Amino acid sequence: MEGPVCLVGNSADAELAVNPTALEILRGLSEPVVVVAIVGLYRTGKSYLMNTLAGRKRGFSLGATIQSHTKGIWMWCLPHPRRAGHTLVLLDTEGLGDVEKGNTKNDVWIFALAVLLSSTLVYNSKGTIDQYALEKLHFVSELTEHIKVKAQAGADEEEDTEFVRFFPGFVWAVRDFTLGLQINGQTVTEDQYLEHALALKRGTSRQVMEYNLPRQCIRSFFPTRKCFVFVQPAATQDMGCLESLPTTALDPGFLAQTRWFCDYIFQHSQVKTVKGGIPVTGQRFSSLVQSYVETIRSGQVPCLDNAVMAMAAVENETALKEALAMYVAGMEELQLPAELGELSEAHGRCEADALRLFMQRSFKDEGQSFQKQLVARITEQYGDLLAKNEAESEQTCCALLEELSAAMRQRLSTGLYSQPGGYQAYVRDQNQVVENYRAKPNKGVKAEEALERFLASKKAEAEVVLRADHLLTEAEKRRAEEQQKAEMLEQQRKVAEEKQLQVEQLMKDQERSHHENIRQLEVKMVEELASSRQEAERALESKLQEQAALLQKGFAERAQLMKDEISGLQREINATSKTDFLSTVFGTIQEGLKAVSSVADYLNARHKSGKEMRKPSKTQT
Incomplete structure (x- = not known):
């Protein structure tokens, strides 16, 4: 992107709206995207x-006046300067507390x-x-009212402790700082300056609780926190034209x-x-933005679940379509008719590639629903x-026999x-004719069957010629008939x-196919388990770290309250070993993917019965 575009703005009805151009x-x-957002008072x-x-x-x-310039949320996507293969997404937000807008609800949702x-x-x-600065950050104290972690009812009490798992790192940038960093x-x-400012007071009075609330929220919700102080960048008279000033x-x-x-x-x-711990790509990020804004517009609270x-x-629907399209495109490169071994090799290679693409893009495929659809549709495509x-083989063989038998x-x-x-x-x-026919390559899978039908069609003709040949004795004719039958039986055997x-x-x-699906799914599940x-x-x-800080400051009771939460996280980490996890789900995976093998069985049954496979329609192809 050469410059930023609006990601989330306000529609004519003053509601938040996503910009389709940004989504595209x-x-x-x-x-994968590294997303850095900045919030704060306007100007x-x-x-x-x-x-x-x-x-x-x-x-x-x-902007160079007292008016807020940025409206909504603006986005700028750039190659990450330190991480190859990653995109840096910068989000600049509308200034909070814009007196012209006078809409605190909009401020809350922009912050959320x-x-x-x-x-x-x-x-x-x-x-x-200072206290004034923290009071202006009252939005952080209201996050529990505007963000939910779990979709199930009755989960409210647990959500405060869950935020730290999903919230971003927190950086406080203090501008035009003129004081000395001394305490x-x-x-x-x-960082010590920030920790001092976020220190809690002892006591249970209303005044103490109001003082502690924004501090406790920052300490509890965000997994990391960092502080930077900046002196004024230029002389006061030049502050309105920073972008045009030389370095x-x-x-x-x-x-x-x-x-x-x-x-x-x-x-x-x-x-x-x-x-x-699922990493977000730009494609996934677009879905995330759209989902959150649509939820807010509907009057509901955004829920992470x-x-x-x-x-x-x-994402899984898109992954299914792209993986199937990759398989079809790969198989269309084959020149038909082809021998079954060549088709099988191409099928195995293209299916593995399609599965790999599907695994890279899909996630949280409950019960492997989309994977099973992919396997079934690949099998159908293979059957077609x-x-x-x-x-094609039938047509090629018949044309060849027609040509060779013309004389x-x-x-x-x-x-x-x-x-x-x-x-x-x-x-x-x-x-x-038979010798020349067998010598011709690239006849495909119907070579012997087409030859059998050709010889069978000539049986009556050969009998007429045999009966008309007066040079042969009756005994020689009987031997010739036996020879014809033996040759037909041999051809039927072939x-x-x-x-x-x-x-x-x-x-x-x-x-x-079954083993490849299991293998790639195992790799996928191990990756998700690690995340x-x-x-x-x-x-x-x-x-x-927070518990240690509380103990150091004498908040033993608060530190003790965190013990159950810490124990729960430790149990969760210990329980997610690769061996135990895979042994639990492996049976489910096997049964789930086995259900789609009936399509392949159907193909086998058709071959065993000797029936012709139907020619696929243009739509199916």
């Missing part, structure tokens, strides 16, 4: 920081969306981190702090994930291709075989052998 851009991104310089992350002086609108969509949330403020006469770091006109301290900020964001911001399931449904190949038909019509010794000439010519080999090959195809475990480990690390 996201749908074109198959890479605090948020857009300048985001342009710096983009490596540009211009992009997100800065920034939290839900980002992997790192930057809160931008001016001056110092009680001791020099402190920016030499900016404060060196501000430039150094900005570099440290960008380095931290690029190094520590993680790939956006959803519940279960519901959003993930909605995203999975869209086998039918088409048989029809015999000419001799028959001129009476050449009606003369004494004609039968011997007839047999010699027919054997030559046809039966040809069909048996085809049936065996189909059974091997079915078995190979889920990393999610739990991240939450555990955050909770242990």
Whole structure:
């Protein structure tokens, strides 16, 4: 993207609305996304920081007056400067507290969306981190009212402890900072300054509870927190034209702090994930944005469970279509008619590739529903291709036999075989036709069956020629008839052998397909298991750090209350071992995928019965 576009704006009815153009851009991104969102009061310089992350002086609108410039949420997608194969998505949000808008509900939803969509949330403020600044961050205290984790009723009590698993890292950027970083006469770091500002007070009075609430929410909800302080970038009279100022006109301290900020964001911001530790690509991110905004427009509270399931449904359907299209495209490269071995090899290769694509894009495929659909539809496509190949083979073989036997038909019509010794000439010519026919390559799977029908069609003709040959004795004619029967039986044996080999090959195809599905699903489940475990480990690390901090500050009772939560996370991590997990689900996987093998069995049955496979319609092809 050359510049930002609006991702979420306000429609004519003043409701949030997603920009279709932005969604199309996201749908074109198959890479994992690292999403950095910035929130804060309007006119605090948020857009300048985001342009710096983009490596540009211009992009997100800065504005130079007391009016808020950014409306809604604007998006800029760029190649990640430190991670190959990743996309950096920058989200610049509408300034909170815009007096012209006078719509606090809109502010709450903008803040909630920034939290839900980002992997790192930057809160931008001016001056110092004091009580006033924290009161302006009251939105964080209201998140439990505007975000739900679980779809089930009665889950409210558990949600506060669940947020840390899914919320972004928190970065507080303090702009135009003029104070010294000292506490009680001791020099402190920016992070120590933030921790001091977020320290809790002891007591149970209403005043203490109101003081602690935003601090406790930041400490409990966000898995990591970081602070940066920035001096004023330029002289006051130049602040309205920062984007046009040369670098030499900016404060060196501000430039150094900005570099440290960008380095931290690029190094520590993680790939956006959803519940279960599932990484989000641009395509998945588009579904996520659409799901959250539609939920808000409907008057309901965004739910992580519901959003993930909605995203999975869209992604899995797309994965199914793309994987099937890849299989079909790969098989269409075959030149028909082809031998069954060639078809089988191509089928195995294309099915494995299609499964790999499906596994890469799909997630949370409950009961392997979409995978089973893919297996069934690939098997149907394979069956249609086998039918088409048989029809092509039949047509090719018949045309070849017609061509090779043309001279015999000419001799028959001129009476050449009606003369004494004609039968011997007839047999010699027919054997030559068969020899030439067998020598021709690329006849396909109907070679012997087509030859059997050809010889059978000539049986009456051969008998007439035999009876008309007065050079042969009756005994020689009987021997010739026996020879004809023996040759037909031998040909029928070859046809039966040809069909048996085809049936065996189909059974091997079915078995190979089943094993490939199981193998790739195992790999997928191990990856998802590792992602889920990393999610739990991240939450555990955050909770242990918070518990240690509370104990250090003398909040033993609060620290004790976290014990059950920490124990639950430890049990979850210990329970997700690869061996135990796979042994539990393996039986289910086997049974689930076995259900689609009936399609292959159907193909086998058709071959055993000797019936012709139907030629596929254009729609099916």
